[in-house]
Amino acid sequence: MPPEYPHDELLIRGTEINYLFICPTKLWYFAKGITMEQESEWVDLGKFLHERRYGSEEKEVQIGSIKIDFIRRGNIIEVHEVKKSKSMEKAHEMQALYYLYYLKQHGIKAKAVLHYPQLRETKEVTLEGREKEVEGTIREVERIKSLSRPPEPAKTKKCKKCAYYELCWV
Numbered sequence: 001m002p003p004e005y006p007h008d009e010l011l012i013r014g015t016e017i018n019y020l021f022i023c024p025t026k027l028w029y030f031a032k033g034i035t036m037e038q039e040s041e042w043v044d045l046g047k048f049l050h051e052r053r054y055g056s057e058e059k060e061v062q063i064g065s066i067k068i069d070f071i072r073r074g075n076i077i078e079v080h081e082v083k084k085s086k087s088m089e090k091a092h093e094m095q096a097l098y099y100l101y102y103l104k105q106h107g108i109k110a111k112a113v114l115h116y117p118q119l120r121e122t123k124e125v126t127l128e129g130r131e132k133e134v135e136g137t138i139r140e141v142e143r144i145k146s147l148s149r150p151p152e153p154a155k156t157k158k159c160k161k162c163a164y165y166e167l168c169w170v
């Protein structure tokens with residue numbers, strides 16, 4: 001059996017995992033520290049939704065390279081992530097799986113709950129049977145980050161709301 005991904009190398013951020021599934025070009029720009037104004041507006045909207053729904057109850061938790069929206073204690077630790085819409089559901093799920101994988105490497109068993117407050121929906125995510133998928137994702141994020149130039153952009157409907165639109169298409 002191949003070894004688990006060495007946890008002392010788990011330096012990538014949850015957002016980087018998320019962006020791989022949105023757009024590798026976006027991941028590359030973000031990983032290189034390039035930020036654009038529109039991005040912060042979207043982040044602010046996410047924060048606003050979170051604080052309106054959960055603000056007085058829970059706070060963001062930073063553990064090493066990951067930042068979790070909030071944590072609750074049930075039978076096991078519950079990692080909670082609040083999202084605006086389900087349009088990037090795969091990205092949200094893989095980000096949550098990465099958090100679970102990260103915590104497991106540090107000896108913490110957890111499950112994740114994705115919250116979509118505007119839809120009044122939640123989705124539970126567990127790591128069982130998904131570890132190889134997470135490890136493959138980590139390797140792909142690292143491959144993209146190691147590139148000297150951004151991956152060739154591919155125009156999709158996501159581009160309209162992307163902070164890096166001008167870098168790719170203007």
Ligand code: SF4
Nearest residue numbers: 023026153159162168
């Ligand atoms: S504008 Fe489109 S291609 Fe460029 S980074 Fe954003 S999503 Fe990717």
